[in-house]
Amino acid sequence: MSTLDERGRRWRLLLGADAEEGLGEGLGAGDAGIDQALTVLYDRPDADSTGSGRTGRRSGGLGGSAPAVARWLGDIRTYFPSTVVQVMQRDAVDRLGLHRMLLEPELLSAVEPDVHLASTLLSLNRVMPETTRATARKVVGDVVAAIEKRIAQHTRSAVSGALDRASRTRRPRPSDIDWGATIAANLTRYLPEHRTVVPERLVGHTRRRQALEREVVLAIDQSGSMAASVVYAAVFGAVLATIRSLRTSLVVFDTAVVDLSDRLDDPVDLLFGTQLGGGTDINQAVAYCASRVTKPRDTLFVLVTDLFEGGNEEEMLRRIATLHAAGVQVLVLLALSDDGAPVSDKENAAALAALGIPVFACTPDAFPDLLAVALRRGDVAGWVEGYRAARR
Incomplete structure (x- = not known):
């Protein structure tokens, strides 16, 4: 049987073996491994929506075998670029139930580290056996190092320049x-x-004062939907903590509030101090962060949350309004990640926007410039408007 041209080949790999009859030709020998890797992940049997138990055409999958998973992870790194591998890994966690297997060191050594994998490992932190913990820390450490390399210089340059101009x-x-x-x-x-x-x-x-010039308080919602934001915020917090003219605090919250400011010198240790998932009490977190503010007009408060409040919603809005009225520069980020804007509470977002508080999702690459504008008391609203226009 002759093989497909490039266009037909791509359609065949996309649609699976059932497409061969319609295309009239088959894959070349070199594509068999690629087809099998895709089959394992995307041609799983699924019950139909009627509950009849009717299944799909293949019974692919990795079952409960960690060695098979490790081989499959190695295969996809051979066949696909790292950006595609990361997408397939995320799909495998969801479709093949790999959460439990990620607790095995030999499996972790085969994965391509990325922020989503780091988030998954952090969510498993409380059930992780000691035999896996060192490997998991290395994977998370690799992700942190990559993020720090990406954002550290830009952040220090933008923030230091803003403080310099402000003086x-x-x-x-x-x-x-x-x-x-x-x-x-x-x-x-x-x-x-x-x-x-x-x-x-x-x-x-102006003559440099011995006292700190600005305070930055980062409050991060650690509910499951905010996982990537937690990872990025930890790295940003660690970078900001190295700038001597700033006092940086980092607080994570769900239904409890945990101040991790004393761990900013080690973002990996900080991340393993979080507990992703659970409920959300934004009001309690804002109350705690307000207690950290000593110089309102010199303070930037960054609240990273989707604004779904499980606590006292009215009091939460009132507390944020009080901080804003006292002169605190308040920013609400629905996400600090590359994944775009998540589902969020539109009513709470509108209520905060009506107070003149910017509410939007921000990418890590843009965050240093936002910090710079906010710290020098520039036109944050204008910056946000330009940012949104550029993203459309």
């Missing part, structure tokens, strides 16, 4: 003059005959 003054003391910025601002006043610049205005910085 600028046009009436500096002689010892506080920024001569490079002053010369650049007065180049039109250059006198060739004297080969010098006559400064019309000076640029410098």
Whole structure:
């Protein structure tokens, strides 16, 4: 039997073996392994919606065998690029029930680390045997290192630059003059005959105070739907904690509130201190975070949650409004991840937006620029509007 052209080959791999009769030709020998890997994951028997028990055409699957899962994970890394592998791994967790098998070290060593796998491992943290814990920490550590490499330099640069600009003054003391910025601002006043610049205005910085200049409080909803946001927020918190002019606090919450600020020097340890899943009491978390605020007008409060409140909804909105009215810069992120905006409570979002509080989902790559605008008390609403327009 002759083999398919490239277009037919792709349709055959997409549709499965039942498509061969319609296409009239079969896959080449080199595609057999790819077809089998896809069959295992996507051609599982399923009961129909009527409950009759009628099943699909294949009985593929990995069953309960961890070695078979490890071989399959190795196969897909051979056949597909890492971005596709990560999607297939997420599908395998959902479709093949791999949560329990991910507790086995030999299986973890075969997976492609990504933020979703890290989230799954963190959700299994409380039931993870000691034999697996070291491997799981390594996988999560690899994910954290990759995220930190991606966002750390941009975050430090954007935030430090924002704090630097916020401290600028046009009436500096002689010892506080920024001569490079002053010369650049007065180049039109250059006198060739004297080969010098006559400064019309000076640029410098207010004298650095020994006290911290800004406070950042990150409050992260650790319910299951926010798992990726927890991972990203932990890394951002760890990076912000290295900036000396900031005091950074990181709080996670479900129906309880846990302050993990003392673990910001080790984001992997911080993440293993979370417990993904469970209910949500945003009001209690906001109350705790409010108690951390010592300088309202110098504080940025970032609340990452889908706004589905299991506690006192009216009091939650009232507490956030009180913080906002006191001068705290409040941002509500429905997600801090690459997955787009999740399902969220639209009524609570609208109520906060009516107070002038930005409510939207933000990608990790954009978050440093948002932080910079907020910390220098810039036009956050304008930034958000531009961000949304660019994402459409």
